[in-house]
Amino acid sequence: MALGIGDDAALLNVTPGQQLVMASDTLVAGVHFPETASGRQVATRALCVNLSDMAAMGANPRWFTLALTLPRDKANAEWLADFSAGLGDIAKQQGVALVGGDTTSGPLTLTLTLVGEVPAGEALTRGGAGPGDSVFVTGYLGDGAASLEAITNNKSLHIDSDRLLQRFYSPQPQIQAGLKLRAIASACIDISDGLMADLGHICKASGVTAVIQTEQLPIAAEILELSPLDALEWALCGGDDYQLCFTVAADHLAKVDALIELGELDARRIGTINPGDQSISPVSVIDKNKTLLTVVKPGYNHFGN
Amino acid sequence: MALGIGDDAALLNVTPGQQLVMASDTLVAGVHFPETASGRQVATRALCVNLSDMAAMGANPRWFTLALTLPRDKANAEWLADFSAGLGDIAKQQGVALVGGDTTSGPLTLTLTLVGEVPAGEALTRGGAGPGDSVFVTGYLGDGAASLEAITNNKSLHIDSDRLLQRFYSPQPQIQAGLKLRAIASACIDISDGLMADLGHICKASGVTAVIQTEQLPIAAEILELSPLDALEWALCGGDDYQLCFTVAADHLAKVDALIELGELDARRIGTINPGDQSISPVSVIDKNKTLLTVVKPGYNHFGN
Numbered sequence: 167m168a169l170g171i172g173d174d175a176a177l178l179n180v181t182p183g184q185q186l187v188m189a190s191d192t193l194v195a196g197v198h199f200p201e202t203a204s205g206r207q208v209a210t211r212a213l214c215v216n217l218s219d220m221a222a223m224g225a226n227p228r229w230f231t232l233a234l235t236l237p238r239d240k241a242n243a244e245w246l247a248d249f250s251a252g253l254g255d256i257a258k259q260q261g262v263a264l265v266g267g268d269t270t271s272g273p274l275t276l277t278l279t280l281v282g283e284v285p286a287g288e289a290l291t292r293g294g295a296g297p298g299d300s301v302f303v304t305g306y307l308g309d310g311a312a313s314l315e316a317i318t319n320n321k322s323l324h325i326d327s328d329r330l331l332q333r334f335y336s337p338q339p340q341i342q343a344g345l346k347l348r349a350i351a352s353a354c355i356d357i358s359d360g361l362m363a364d365l366g367h368i369c370k371a372s373g374v375t376a377v378i379q380t381e382q383l384p385i386a387a388e389i390l391e392l393s394p395l396d397a398l399e400w401a402l403c404g405g406d407d408y409q410l411c412f413t414v415a416a417d418h419l420a421k422v423d424a425l426i427e428l429g430e431l432d433a434r435r436i437g438t439i440n441p442g443d444q445s446i447s448p449v450s451v452i453d454k455n456k457t458l459l460t461v462v463k464p465g466y467n468h469f470g471n
Numbered sequence: 472m473a474l475g476i477g478d479d480a481a482l483l484n485v486t487p488g489q490q491l492v493m494a495s496d497t498l499v500a501g502v503h504f505p506e507t508a509s510g511r512q513v514a515t516r517a518l519c520v521n522l523s524d525m526a527a528m529g530a531n532p533r534w535f536t537l538a539l540t541l542p543r544d545k546a547n548a549e550w551l552a553d554f555s556a557g558l559g560d561i562a563k564q565q566g567v568a569l570v571g572g573d574t575t576s577g578p579l580t581l582t583l584t585l586v587g588e589v590p591a592g593e594a595l596t597r598g599g600a601g602p603g604d605s606v607f608v609t610g611y612l613g614d615g616a617a618s619l620e621a622i623t624n625n626k627s628l629h630i631d632s633d634r635l636l637q638r639f640y641s642p643q644p645q646i647q648a649g650l651k652l653r654a655i656a657s658a659c660i661d662i663s664d665g666l667m668a669d670l671g672h673i674c675k676a677s678g679v680t681a682v683i684q685t686e687q688l689p690i691a692a693e694i695l696e697l698s699p700l701d702a703l704e705w706a707l708c709g710g711d712d713y714q715l716c717f718t719v720a721a722d723h724l725a726k727v728d729a730l731i732e733l734g735e736l737d738a739r740r741i742g743t744i745n746p747g748d749q750s751i752s753p754v755s756v757i758d759k760n761k762t763l764l765t766v767v768k769p770g771y772n773h774f775g776n
Contacts, residue, residue, distance in 0.1 A: 271502070
């Protein structure tokens with residue numbers, strides 16, 4: 167960057183020929199993460215969640231500002247050092263620079279604003295899915311909801327998994343997948359509210375409907391063992407997965423298959439896009455017997471309030 | 472903009488040849504404005520204060536995101552309509568577009584992140600002041616501190632001034648002045664913490680010192696009448712003025728004088744830049760008899776807590 171923290175604002179050099187991608191997200195203690203989370207956990211989750219929006223646009227994240235509201239019990243060198251180390255690690259790993267921000271006193275709240283770059287005209291949006299397109303997701307689904315159960319100490323599940331804790335506090339933003347899907351995917355979104363809700367956003371923006379096949383859903387063996395009854399609902403409706411859901415038209419399908427075959431893209435086909443139809447819900451789910459399932463979306467989970 | 476609110480992020484077209492200027496500011500109810508402020512007052516103050524950072528850089532503000540944390544008593548259509556109308560009016564007036572954001576539930580807090588553009592290499596910074604430069608300020612000084620007294624109902628002052636209330640809730644960001652000072656000013660800052668503190672930032676960043684002449688300070692007649700004893704301290708140390716303080720080298724002085732003469736720039740010369748000297752404070756104040764004054768900076772004013 168041309169000029170960083172310390173002046174009235176940061177001065178940034180945009181790469182010629184690029185469009186900007188800009189998004190803000192706020193995380194509130196007790197709502198988006200438990201009050202007991204460590205500084206490092208808070209920092210990594212906040213940055214990862216925000217980076218996920220960049221991934222969904224196929225953008226290369228470049229800069230971010232941080233507005234941090236801190237309560238007195240956390241405004242100490244130890245908490246801040248832990249927080250800064252966590253933020254620095256993810257920023258370095260993802261190649262994004264902190265260029266400014268503000269700190270105020272109050273209940274623990276973070277607002278991050280990220281700016282990324284994408285070659286002009288190549289951004290992935292929600293609005294390009296067409297009938298006949300295939301629906302894909304990256305990684306595993308349901309980890310987010312299962313990790314939320316682990317965090318909130320649902321005793322009946324006996325969850326004791328470092329992998330799930332890691333998935334909650336450091337959800338891996340799918341930046342590299344987003345970059346590879348430019349000029350290949352017809353639409354893309356990150357799964358923050360749950361597959362059905364987020365694929366529903368693609369359907370709405372594109373004027374189409376979608377059908378998902380349950381036997382194609384990528385669910386980690388650990389999750390299936392943990393709670394076979396919950397696993398499907400977690401995968402369909404659980405939030406916080408921060409994987410990408412994207413659609414691909416028939417003429418680009420071979421490119422996606424090749425990326426998957428070469429190990430350059432961790433993704434799986436889970437369904438199909440159909441024409442718009444206002445008489446049915448935007449996203450339908452069928453099992454291996456082609457039976458239409460009724461999915462009841464659970465309420466949004468808060469932390470103890 | 473290419474794509475606005477409704478996708479994972481906004482997609483923005485940068486003007487070729489421009490650098491970006493990016494800044495975030497948080498305003499907390501009860502700290503940065505009174506709990507009793509109306510939606511419109513909160514919105515206009517938040518956007519104006521953030522725009523002031525763009526003015527200080529000589530940037531043309533283009534886009535902003537808003538992260539709004541709302542308590543239950545304000546999460547209603549009436550408060551939000553008033554807030555949105557205020558935000559919209561300032562945004563339209565200053566040519567800046569809301570491109571995204573986030574709303575959460577909690578104590579009233581706003582974080583705005585603005586992105587502006589400036590022709591490459593022409594941004595105004597704090598670091599370019601040199602010995603022999605003249606120090607200028609735009610508009611009047613002390614209005615911010617006086618308006619704070621008005622807001623906090625300091626009865627001993629009998630303040631009843633719509634102009635001052637307006638100055639607090641809608642401080643006019645000096646965007647046009649900033650644009651005109653590109654390639655003219657050697658350093659620039661907006662006065663948010665008080666003239667002495669903010670000119671001190673220029674001195675520190677530039678490795679120089681400054682002398683201010685009290686009889687040159689632009690103080691509104693209203694303020695002088697209100698409290699002759701306080702007026703000088705308000706002008707020197709009061710925050711919230713959101714005027715620009717800038718320095719100009721001798722070879723550009725005629726340009727500034729011409730802009731002022733033509734009525735295109737409302738500014739006044741208030742002092743001089745001297746070489747760096749670690750044995751004195753960065754900013755000295757002398758009266759018309761050239762007597763050095765001792766200025767005791769008052770503490771930061773909170774609202775009732």
